[in-house]
Amino acid sequence: MPSPNILLSTPNPHKLPSTVAREDEHLLVAAAKKGDTAAFEELVSRYERKIFRLTMNITGNREDAEDAMQDAFLKSYAHLKNFQGDSRFYTWLVRIAANEALMRLRKRRPNQVSLDEPIKGEEEDLMPREIQDWGPGPDQRFAQTEMREILSSVIEQIEPEYRMVFVLRDIEELSTEDTASALGLSVPAVKSRLLRARLKLRQKLDRYFKQGGAN
Amino acid sequence: MNCDEVIRELSNFIDGELDAATKHEIESHFVECHECKLVVDQTKMTIKVFCDCEPVELPGDLRNRLHEGLRRKLREATQ
CATH class of the missing domain: 1.10.1740.10 (RNA polymerase sigma factor, region 2, helix turn helix motif)
Structure with a gap:
Protein backbone atom coordinates (compact mmCIF):
# COMPACT_ATOMS: atom_id res chain seq x y z
CA MET A 1 0.00 0.00 0.00
CA ARG A 109 -34.54 25.73 9.88
CA PRO A 110 -35.42 23.18 12.58
CA ASN A 111 -39.19 23.52 12.32
CA GLN A 112 -39.47 23.80 8.58
CA VAL A 113 -37.81 20.75 7.09
CA SER A 114 -39.52 17.41 7.44
CA LEU A 115 -39.34 14.95 4.61
CA ASP A 116 -41.31 12.13 6.13
CA GLU A 117 -44.59 13.83 6.88
CA PRO A 118 -47.39 14.45 4.42
CA ILE A 119 -47.21 17.99 3.10
CA LYS A 120 -50.16 20.22 3.80
CA GLY A 121 -51.96 21.06 0.59
CA GLU A 122 -50.69 18.11 -1.45
CA GLU A 123 -54.23 17.51 -2.59
CA GLU A 124 -54.61 21.07 -3.82
CA ASP A 125 -55.62 21.93 -7.36
CA LEU A 126 -52.55 21.50 -9.54
CA MET A 127 -53.78 23.19 -12.71
CA PRO A 128 -51.68 26.31 -13.31
CA ARG A 129 -53.53 29.54 -13.94
CA GLU A 130 -52.90 32.30 -16.46
CA ILE A 131 -50.75 30.21 -18.73
CA GLN A 132 -48.77 32.34 -21.14
CA ASP A 133 -46.68 31.42 -24.14
CA TRP A 134 -42.91 31.50 -23.57
CA GLY A 135 -42.11 31.67 -27.28
CA PRO A 136 -39.20 29.81 -28.85
CA GLY A 137 -35.96 29.25 -26.89
CA PRO A 138 -36.80 31.33 -23.82
CA ASP A 139 -33.55 30.31 -22.12
CA GLN A 140 -31.53 31.70 -25.06
CA ARG A 141 -32.57 35.23 -24.14
CA PHE A 142 -30.27 35.16 -21.12
CA ALA A 143 -26.49 35.11 -20.77
CA GLN A 144 -25.15 32.02 -19.03
CA THR A 145 -24.29 33.89 -15.82
CA GLU A 146 -27.70 35.53 -15.72
CA MET A 147 -29.39 32.17 -16.29
CA ARG A 148 -27.44 30.65 -13.38
CA GLU A 149 -28.60 33.45 -11.10
CA ILE A 150 -32.21 33.00 -12.16
CA LEU A 151 -32.13 29.23 -11.57
CA SER A 152 -30.40 29.63 -8.23
CA SER A 153 -33.00 32.17 -7.18
CA VAL A 154 -36.07 30.18 -8.23
CA ILE A 155 -34.94 26.88 -6.74
CA GLU A 156 -34.38 28.59 -3.39
CA GLN A 157 -37.96 29.84 -3.46
CA ILE A 158 -39.60 26.42 -3.37
CA GLU A 159 -39.99 24.45 -0.15
CA PRO A 160 -37.09 22.11 0.77
CA GLU A 161 -39.40 19.08 0.68
CA TYR A 162 -39.96 19.66 -3.02
CA ARG A 163 -36.51 21.04 -3.76
CA MET A 164 -34.71 17.92 -2.47
CA VAL A 165 -36.71 15.63 -4.73
CA PHE A 166 -36.24 17.84 -7.80
CA VAL A 167 -32.49 18.16 -7.20
CA LEU A 168 -31.91 14.43 -6.79
CA ARG A 169 -34.33 13.23 -9.44
CA ASP A 170 -34.05 15.81 -12.22
CA ILE A 171 -30.69 17.52 -11.76
CA GLU A 172 -28.63 14.59 -10.45
CA GLU A 173 -30.72 12.13 -12.45
CA LEU A 174 -31.10 9.55 -9.71
CA SER A 175 -33.83 7.00 -10.35
CA THR A 176 -37.15 7.42 -8.55
CA GLU A 177 -36.25 4.41 -6.39
CA ASP A 178 -32.80 5.76 -5.49
CA THR A 179 -34.31 9.17 -4.69
CA ALA A 180 -36.92 7.52 -2.46
CA SER A 181 -34.26 5.49 -0.70
CA ALA A 182 -31.93 8.48 -0.24
CA LEU A 183 -34.69 10.59 1.31
CA GLY A 184 -36.49 7.87 3.23
CA LEU A 185 -39.67 8.43 1.23
CA SER A 186 -41.99 6.06 -0.57
CA VAL A 187 -41.90 5.95 -4.37
CA PRO A 188 -45.44 7.47 -4.62
CA ALA A 189 -44.34 10.33 -2.31
CA VAL A 190 -41.32 11.03 -4.53
CA LYS A 191 -43.51 11.05 -7.63
CA SER A 192 -46.07 13.32 -6.01
CA ARG A 193 -43.45 15.81 -4.80
CA LEU A 194 -41.57 15.73 -8.08
CA LEU A 195 -44.73 16.68 -9.97
CA ARG A 196 -45.36 19.58 -7.61
CA ALA A 197 -41.72 20.68 -7.66
CA ARG A 198 -41.71 20.75 -11.46
CA LEU A 199 -44.96 22.73 -11.58
CA LYS A 200 -43.76 25.18 -8.94
CA LEU A 201 -40.49 25.79 -10.75
CA ARG A 202 -42.32 26.22 -14.07
CA GLN A 203 -44.49 28.83 -12.40
CA LYS A 204 -41.44 30.62 -10.93
CA LEU A 205 -39.68 30.69 -14.30
CA ASP A 206 -42.79 32.03 -15.99
CA ARG A 207 -42.05 35.62 -15.00
CA TYR A 208 -38.66 35.41 -16.74
CA PHE A 209 -39.58 33.28 -19.74
CA LYS A 210 -42.97 34.61 -20.84
CA GLN A 211 -42.71 36.83 -23.86
CA GLY A 212 -42.04 40.38 -22.75
CA GLY A 213 -41.21 39.05 -19.27
CA ALA A 214 -38.63 40.20 -16.73
CA ASN A 215 -35.68 40.60 -19.06
CA MET B 1 -59.48 13.06 -19.85
CA ASN B 2 -59.94 16.56 -18.45
CA CYS B 3 -57.25 19.17 -17.76
CA ASP B 4 -56.85 18.25 -14.09
CA GLU B 5 -56.34 14.58 -14.93
CA VAL B 6 -53.79 15.49 -17.60
CA ILE B 7 -51.79 17.66 -15.19
CA ARG B 8 -51.80 14.87 -12.58
CA GLU B 9 -50.20 12.57 -15.16
CA LEU B 10 -47.80 15.25 -16.40
CA SER B 11 -44.66 13.80 -14.76
CA ASN B 12 -45.45 10.28 -15.88
CA PHE B 13 -46.05 11.61 -19.41
CA ILE B 14 -42.74 13.51 -19.47
CA ASP B 15 -40.82 10.57 -17.99
CA GLY B 16 -42.35 8.13 -20.49
CA GLU B 17 -43.92 6.04 -17.75
CA LEU B 18 -47.44 5.77 -19.16
CA ASP B 19 -49.07 2.92 -21.02
CA ALA B 20 -49.80 3.55 -24.70
CA ALA B 21 -53.55 4.09 -24.18
CA THR B 22 -53.13 6.80 -21.49
CA LYS B 23 -50.38 8.49 -23.51
CA HIS B 24 -52.69 8.57 -26.53
CA GLU B 25 -55.51 10.03 -24.42
CA ILE B 26 -53.24 12.83 -23.26
CA GLU B 27 -51.99 13.55 -26.76
CA SER B 28 -55.59 13.69 -27.97
CA HIS B 29 -56.36 16.17 -25.19
CA PHE B 30 -53.53 18.41 -26.45
CA VAL B 31 -55.21 18.72 -29.85
CA GLU B 32 -58.12 20.48 -28.17
CA CYS B 33 -56.37 22.11 -25.22
CA HIS B 34 -53.53 24.46 -26.06
CA GLU B 35 -53.04 25.41 -22.39
CA CYS B 36 -52.27 21.88 -21.21
CA LYS B 37 -49.84 21.48 -24.12
CA LEU B 38 -48.13 24.72 -23.04
CA VAL B 39 -47.85 23.53 -19.43
CA VAL B 40 -46.28 20.24 -20.51
CA ASP B 41 -43.85 21.92 -22.93
CA GLN B 42 -42.90 24.56 -20.36
CA THR B 43 -42.37 21.93 -17.66
CA LYS B 44 -40.08 20.02 -20.03
CA MET B 45 -38.22 23.29 -20.69
CA THR B 46 -37.96 23.90 -16.92
CA ILE B 47 -36.27 20.53 -16.40
CA LYS B 48 -34.03 21.11 -19.42
CA VAL B 49 -32.70 24.49 -18.29
CA PHE B 50 -31.74 23.08 -14.90
CA CYS B 51 -30.07 20.04 -16.50
CA ASP B 52 -28.24 22.16 -19.10
CA CYS B 53 -26.78 24.45 -16.46
CA GLU B 54 -23.28 23.07 -16.04
CA PRO B 55 -21.74 23.43 -12.59
CA VAL B 56 -19.12 26.17 -12.43
CA GLU B 57 -15.49 25.62 -11.48
CA LEU B 58 -15.00 25.94 -7.74
CA PRO B 59 -13.44 29.27 -6.82
CA GLY B 60 -9.69 28.77 -6.25
CA ASP B 61 -9.85 29.56 -2.55
CA LEU B 62 -12.69 27.12 -1.96
CA ARG B 63 -10.96 24.39 -3.93
CA ASN B 64 -7.73 24.91 -2.00
CA ARG B 65 -9.59 24.84 1.32
CA LEU B 66 -11.41 21.65 0.33
CA HIS B 67 -8.29 19.80 -0.77
CA GLU B 68 -6.10 21.04 2.05
CA GLY B 69 -8.79 20.18 4.59
CA LEU B 70 -9.25 16.72 3.11
CA ARG B 71 -5.50 16.07 3.06
CA ARG B 72 -5.16 17.16 6.67
CA LYS B 73 -8.06 15.03 7.88
CA LEU B 74 -7.12 12.00 5.82
CA ARG B 75 -3.55 12.29 7.13
CA GLU B 76 -4.87 12.43 10.70
CA ALA B 77 -7.09 9.43 10.03
CA THR B 78 -4.27 7.31 8.64
CA GLN B 79 -1.75 8.14 11.39
Whole structure:
Protein backbone atom coordinates (compact mmCIF):
# COMPACT_ATOMS: atom_id res chain seq x y z
CA MET A 1 0.00 0.00 0.00
CA PRO A 2 1.42 3.42 -0.91
CA SER A 3 2.30 5.78 1.90
CA PRO A 4 -0.61 8.23 2.33
CA ASN A 5 1.76 11.01 3.33
CA ILE A 6 3.78 10.75 0.18
CA LEU A 7 0.70 10.71 -2.01
CA LEU A 8 -0.95 13.53 -0.13
CA SER A 9 2.00 15.78 -0.73
CA THR A 10 1.63 15.50 -4.49
CA PRO A 11 1.93 19.12 -5.67
CA ASN A 12 -0.82 18.98 -8.27
CA PRO A 13 -3.88 16.99 -7.31
CA HIS A 14 -4.75 16.54 -10.99
CA LYS A 15 -1.46 14.74 -11.63
CA LEU A 16 -1.64 11.29 -10.20
CA PRO A 17 1.47 9.39 -9.25
CA SER A 18 -0.80 6.39 -9.52
CA THR A 19 -0.92 4.42 -12.77
CA VAL A 20 -4.71 4.29 -12.61
CA ALA A 21 -6.25 5.60 -15.84
CA ARG A 22 -8.43 8.69 -15.36
CA GLU A 23 -11.45 7.29 -17.16
CA ASP A 24 -11.63 4.15 -15.07
CA GLU A 25 -13.67 5.17 -12.08
CA HIS A 26 -13.95 1.66 -10.69
CA LEU A 27 -10.16 1.37 -10.62
CA LEU A 28 -9.89 4.67 -8.76
CA VAL A 29 -12.47 3.47 -6.26
CA ALA A 30 -10.64 0.16 -5.85
CA ALA A 31 -7.33 1.97 -5.31
CA ALA A 32 -8.93 4.39 -2.83
CA LYS A 33 -10.39 1.44 -0.93
CA LYS A 34 -6.84 0.15 -0.50
CA GLY A 35 -5.77 3.47 1.03
CA ASP A 36 -4.52 5.27 -2.09
CA THR A 37 -5.52 8.79 -1.07
CA ALA A 38 -4.30 10.24 -4.37
CA ALA A 39 -6.82 8.05 -6.17
CA PHE A 40 -9.47 9.32 -3.80
CA GLU A 41 -8.40 12.91 -4.40
CA GLU A 42 -8.80 12.34 -8.10
CA LEU A 43 -12.39 11.26 -7.46
CA VAL A 44 -12.88 14.42 -5.42
CA SER A 45 -11.50 16.53 -8.27
CA ARG A 46 -13.87 14.89 -10.73
CA TYR A 47 -16.99 15.46 -8.70
CA GLU A 48 -16.34 18.51 -6.51
CA ARG A 49 -18.14 20.92 -8.87
CA LYS A 50 -21.25 18.75 -9.09
CA ILE A 51 -21.30 18.01 -5.38
CA PHE A 52 -20.94 21.70 -4.56
CA ARG A 53 -23.82 22.52 -6.92
CA LEU A 54 -25.89 19.85 -5.15
CA THR A 55 -25.14 21.09 -1.63
CA MET A 56 -25.71 24.72 -2.71
CA ASN A 57 -29.03 23.80 -4.31
CA ILE A 58 -30.20 22.03 -1.16
CA THR A 59 -28.91 24.38 1.54
CA GLY A 60 -29.05 27.69 -0.36
CA ASN A 61 -26.21 28.80 1.92
CA ARG A 62 -22.57 29.03 0.86
CA GLU A 63 -21.03 28.18 4.25
CA ASP A 64 -23.33 25.19 4.80
CA ALA A 65 -22.74 24.02 1.24
CA GLU A 66 -18.96 24.08 1.71
CA ASP A 67 -19.15 22.21 5.02
CA ALA A 68 -21.58 19.66 3.63
CA MET A 69 -19.35 19.05 0.61
CA GLN A 70 -16.21 18.56 2.70
CA ASP A 71 -17.95 16.25 5.17
CA ALA A 72 -19.54 14.29 2.33
CA PHE A 73 -16.14 13.57 0.81
CA LEU A 74 -14.65 12.68 4.20
CA LYS A 75 -17.53 10.36 5.06
CA SER A 76 -17.41 8.73 1.65
CA TYR A 77 -13.71 7.99 2.20
CA ALA A 78 -14.32 6.69 5.71
CA HIS A 79 -17.12 4.41 4.52
CA LEU A 80 -15.64 3.44 1.17
CA LYS A 81 -15.20 -0.14 2.34
CA ASN A 82 -19.00 -0.37 2.56
CA PHE A 83 -19.44 0.70 -1.07
CA GLN A 84 -20.26 -2.53 -2.88
CA GLY A 85 -20.19 -1.17 -6.42
CA ASP A 86 -23.79 -2.13 -7.16
CA SER A 87 -24.47 1.50 -8.14
CA ARG A 88 -22.21 4.15 -9.61
CA PHE A 89 -19.79 5.68 -7.13
CA TYR A 90 -21.25 9.08 -8.00
CA THR A 91 -24.80 7.97 -7.10
CA TRP A 92 -23.53 6.71 -3.75
CA LEU A 93 -21.65 9.99 -3.18
CA VAL A 94 -24.74 12.04 -4.06
CA ARG A 95 -26.74 10.24 -1.38
CA ILE A 96 -24.11 11.02 1.24
CA ALA A 97 -23.84 14.66 0.14
CA ALA A 98 -27.63 15.09 0.07
CA ASN A 99 -27.84 13.82 3.66
CA GLU A 100 -25.07 16.15 4.80
CA ALA A 101 -26.78 19.10 3.13
CA LEU A 102 -30.16 18.16 4.56
CA MET A 103 -28.73 17.94 8.09
CA ARG A 104 -27.40 21.48 7.80
CA LEU A 105 -30.64 22.75 6.34
CA ARG A 106 -32.53 21.22 9.28
CA LYS A 107 -30.15 22.85 11.76
CA ARG A 108 -30.77 26.21 10.18
CA ARG A 109 -34.54 25.73 9.88
CA PRO A 110 -35.42 23.18 12.58
CA ASN A 111 -39.19 23.52 12.32
CA GLN A 112 -39.47 23.80 8.58
CA VAL A 113 -37.81 20.75 7.09
CA SER A 114 -39.52 17.41 7.44
CA LEU A 115 -39.34 14.95 4.61
CA ASP A 116 -41.31 12.13 6.13
CA GLU A 117 -44.59 13.83 6.88
CA PRO A 118 -47.39 14.45 4.42
CA ILE A 119 -47.21 17.99 3.10
CA LYS A 120 -50.16 20.22 3.80
CA GLY A 121 -51.96 21.06 0.59
CA GLU A 122 -50.69 18.11 -1.45
CA GLU A 123 -54.23 17.51 -2.59
CA GLU A 124 -54.61 21.07 -3.82
CA ASP A 125 -55.62 21.93 -7.36
CA LEU A 126 -52.55 21.50 -9.54
CA MET A 127 -53.78 23.19 -12.71
CA PRO A 128 -51.68 26.31 -13.31
CA ARG A 129 -53.53 29.54 -13.94
CA GLU A 130 -52.90 32.30 -16.46
CA ILE A 131 -50.75 30.21 -18.73
CA GLN A 132 -48.77 32.34 -21.14
CA ASP A 133 -46.68 31.42 -24.14
CA TRP A 134 -42.91 31.50 -23.57
CA GLY A 135 -42.11 31.67 -27.28
CA PRO A 136 -39.20 29.81 -28.85
CA GLY A 137 -35.96 29.25 -26.89
CA PRO A 138 -36.80 31.33 -23.82
CA ASP A 139 -33.55 30.31 -22.12
CA GLN A 140 -31.53 31.70 -25.06
CA ARG A 141 -32.57 35.23 -24.14
CA PHE A 142 -30.27 35.16 -21.12
CA ALA A 143 -26.49 35.11 -20.77
CA GLN A 144 -25.15 32.02 -19.03
CA THR A 145 -24.29 33.89 -15.82
CA GLU A 146 -27.70 35.53 -15.72
CA MET A 147 -29.39 32.17 -16.29
CA ARG A 148 -27.44 30.65 -13.38
CA GLU A 149 -28.60 33.45 -11.10
CA ILE A 150 -32.21 33.00 -12.16
CA LEU A 151 -32.13 29.23 -11.57
CA SER A 152 -30.40 29.63 -8.23
CA SER A 153 -33.00 32.17 -7.18
CA VAL A 154 -36.07 30.18 -8.23
CA ILE A 155 -34.94 26.88 -6.74
CA GLU A 156 -34.38 28.59 -3.39
CA GLN A 157 -37.96 29.84 -3.46
CA ILE A 158 -39.60 26.42 -3.37
CA GLU A 159 -39.99 24.45 -0.15
CA PRO A 160 -37.09 22.11 0.77
CA GLU A 161 -39.40 19.08 0.68
CA TYR A 162 -39.96 19.66 -3.02
CA ARG A 163 -36.51 21.04 -3.76
CA MET A 164 -34.71 17.92 -2.47
CA VAL A 165 -36.71 15.63 -4.73
CA PHE A 166 -36.24 17.84 -7.80
CA VAL A 167 -32.49 18.16 -7.20
CA LEU A 168 -31.91 14.43 -6.79
CA ARG A 169 -34.33 13.23 -9.44
CA ASP A 170 -34.05 15.81 -12.22
CA ILE A 171 -30.69 17.52 -11.76
CA GLU A 172 -28.63 14.59 -10.45
CA GLU A 173 -30.72 12.13 -12.45
CA LEU A 174 -31.10 9.55 -9.71
CA SER A 175 -33.83 7.00 -10.35
CA THR A 176 -37.15 7.42 -8.55
CA GLU A 177 -36.25 4.41 -6.39
CA ASP A 178 -32.80 5.76 -5.49
CA THR A 179 -34.31 9.17 -4.69
CA ALA A 180 -36.92 7.52 -2.46
CA SER A 181 -34.26 5.49 -0.70
CA ALA A 182 -31.93 8.48 -0.24
CA LEU A 183 -34.69 10.59 1.31
CA GLY A 184 -36.49 7.87 3.23
CA LEU A 185 -39.67 8.43 1.23
CA SER A 186 -41.99 6.06 -0.57
CA VAL A 187 -41.90 5.95 -4.37
CA PRO A 188 -45.44 7.47 -4.62
CA ALA A 189 -44.34 10.33 -2.31
CA VAL A 190 -41.32 11.03 -4.53
CA LYS A 191 -43.51 11.05 -7.63
CA SER A 192 -46.07 13.32 -6.01
CA ARG A 193 -43.45 15.81 -4.80
CA LEU A 194 -41.57 15.73 -8.08
CA LEU A 195 -44.73 16.68 -9.97
CA ARG A 196 -45.36 19.58 -7.61
CA ALA A 197 -41.72 20.68 -7.66
CA ARG A 198 -41.71 20.75 -11.46
CA LEU A 199 -44.96 22.73 -11.58
CA LYS A 200 -43.76 25.18 -8.94
CA LEU A 201 -40.49 25.79 -10.75
CA ARG A 202 -42.32 26.22 -14.07
CA GLN A 203 -44.49 28.83 -12.40
CA LYS A 204 -41.44 30.62 -10.93
CA LEU A 205 -39.68 30.69 -14.30
CA ASP A 206 -42.79 32.03 -15.99
CA ARG A 207 -42.05 35.62 -15.00
CA TYR A 208 -38.66 35.41 -16.74
CA PHE A 209 -39.58 33.28 -19.74
CA LYS A 210 -42.97 34.61 -20.84
CA GLN A 211 -42.71 36.83 -23.86
CA GLY A 212 -42.04 40.38 -22.75
CA GLY A 213 -41.21 39.05 -19.27
CA ALA A 214 -38.63 40.20 -16.73
CA ASN A 215 -35.68 40.60 -19.06
CA MET B 1 -59.48 13.06 -19.85
CA ASN B 2 -59.94 16.56 -18.45
CA CYS B 3 -57.25 19.17 -17.76
CA ASP B 4 -56.85 18.25 -14.09
CA GLU B 5 -56.34 14.58 -14.93
CA VAL B 6 -53.79 15.49 -17.60
CA ILE B 7 -51.79 17.66 -15.19
CA ARG B 8 -51.80 14.87 -12.58
CA GLU B 9 -50.20 12.57 -15.16
CA LEU B 10 -47.80 15.25 -16.40
CA SER B 11 -44.66 13.80 -14.76
CA ASN B 12 -45.45 10.28 -15.88
CA PHE B 13 -46.05 11.61 -19.41
CA ILE B 14 -42.74 13.51 -19.47
CA ASP B 15 -40.82 10.57 -17.99
CA GLY B 16 -42.35 8.13 -20.49
CA GLU B 17 -43.92 6.04 -17.75
CA LEU B 18 -47.44 5.77 -19.16
CA ASP B 19 -49.07 2.92 -21.02
CA ALA B 20 -49.80 3.55 -24.70
CA ALA B 21 -53.55 4.09 -24.18
CA THR B 22 -53.13 6.80 -21.49
CA LYS B 23 -50.38 8.49 -23.51
CA HIS B 24 -52.69 8.57 -26.53
CA GLU B 25 -55.51 10.03 -24.42
CA ILE B 26 -53.24 12.83 -23.26
CA GLU B 27 -51.99 13.55 -26.76
CA SER B 28 -55.59 13.69 -27.97
CA HIS B 29 -56.36 16.17 -25.19
CA PHE B 30 -53.53 18.41 -26.45
CA VAL B 31 -55.21 18.72 -29.85
CA GLU B 32 -58.12 20.48 -28.17
CA CYS B 33 -56.37 22.11 -25.22
CA HIS B 34 -53.53 24.46 -26.06
CA GLU B 35 -53.04 25.41 -22.39
CA CYS B 36 -52.27 21.88 -21.21
CA LYS B 37 -49.84 21.48 -24.12
CA LEU B 38 -48.13 24.72 -23.04
CA VAL B 39 -47.85 23.53 -19.43
CA VAL B 40 -46.28 20.24 -20.51
CA ASP B 41 -43.85 21.92 -22.93
CA GLN B 42 -42.90 24.56 -20.36
CA THR B 43 -42.37 21.93 -17.66
CA LYS B 44 -40.08 20.02 -20.03
CA MET B 45 -38.22 23.29 -20.69
CA THR B 46 -37.96 23.90 -16.92
CA ILE B 47 -36.27 20.53 -16.40
CA LYS B 48 -34.03 21.11 -19.42
CA VAL B 49 -32.70 24.49 -18.29
CA PHE B 50 -31.74 23.08 -14.90
CA CYS B 51 -30.07 20.04 -16.50
CA ASP B 52 -28.24 22.16 -19.10
CA CYS B 53 -26.78 24.45 -16.46
CA GLU B 54 -23.28 23.07 -16.04
CA PRO B 55 -21.74 23.43 -12.59
CA VAL B 56 -19.12 26.17 -12.43
CA GLU B 57 -15.49 25.62 -11.48
CA LEU B 58 -15.00 25.94 -7.74
CA PRO B 59 -13.44 29.27 -6.82
CA GLY B 60 -9.69 28.77 -6.25
CA ASP B 61 -9.85 29.56 -2.55
CA LEU B 62 -12.69 27.12 -1.96
CA ARG B 63 -10.96 24.39 -3.93
CA ASN B 64 -7.73 24.91 -2.00
CA ARG B 65 -9.59 24.84 1.32
CA LEU B 66 -11.41 21.65 0.33
CA HIS B 67 -8.29 19.80 -0.77
CA GLU B 68 -6.10 21.04 2.05
CA GLY B 69 -8.79 20.18 4.59
CA LEU B 70 -9.25 16.72 3.11
CA ARG B 71 -5.50 16.07 3.06
CA ARG B 72 -5.16 17.16 6.67
CA LYS B 73 -8.06 15.03 7.88
CA LEU B 74 -7.12 12.00 5.82
CA ARG B 75 -3.55 12.29 7.13
CA GLU B 76 -4.87 12.43 10.70
CA ALA B 77 -7.09 9.43 10.03
CA THR B 78 -4.27 7.31 8.64
CA GLN B 79 -1.75 8.14 11.39
